Amino acid sequence: MGRVLQWDGQHLVGESPSAARPSDPHRVRYWGLGNEMYGGWQIGSLAASDYVKKARAFAMIMKRTDPSIQLIGCGQNGWSEWDEMTLSGLAEVIDFHSIHLYTAAPTTTRRCSSRTRPSAPSASARR
Numbered sequence: 001m002g003r004v005l006q007w008d009g010q011h012l013v014g015e016s017p018s019a020a021r022p023s024d025p026h027r028v029r030y031w032g033l034g035n036e037m038y039g040g041w042q043i044g045s046l047a048a049s050d051y052v053k054k055a056r057a058f059a060m061i062m063k064r065t066d067p068s069i070q071l072i073g074c075g076q077n078g079w080s081e082w083d084e085m086t087l088s089g090l091a092e093v094i095d096f097h098s099i100h101l102y103t104a105a106p107t108t109t110r111r112c113s114s115r116t117r118p119s120a121p122s123a124s125a126r127r
Contacts, residue, residue, distance in 0.1 A: 033058055033090075034074040036100060038082045048082045052089030059093040075099040 033055040036042045046054065051074065059071050073094040076082040078101070087097055 029068070030070045030072060030096075031062060032072045032074070032098065033094070035098075037074045038076050038080075048085035049089075052086055055086075055090055056093055059090070063093065070095040072096040072098050077101060 037046050037051050071094045073090045075097045078099040
């Protein structure tokens with residue numbers, strides 16, 4: 001069971017991370033700072049630099065509230081410019097960096113809209 005926190009521009013709205021302290025029967029320890037925030041299909045998607053600013057603000061408030069929580073930054077595929085920017089901007093305030101790798105048979109991949117999922121660089125582009 002997760003908890004949702006939202007930023008209204010000035011304050012965190014929703015249940016606070018202090019609910020994750022040991023007195024909480026759910027003992028929520030891991031908190032994701034967004035999901036697929038790089039994608040235009042995502043409501044509230046952001047440029048990497050804007051995501052870093054917002055995620056840092058959340059991370060600092062959340063860790064101050066409960067230093068025992070573990071924070072997960074939003075990654076893309078592990079080798080993108082997004083990952084480079086978010087890791088360099090968040091490494092000191094997050095504990096993990098999630099990446100998204102989508103694998104499927106070629107016929108399944110063709111059925112997915114290219115507008116909804118980023119494509120991985122070719123093997124030659126990664127060298």
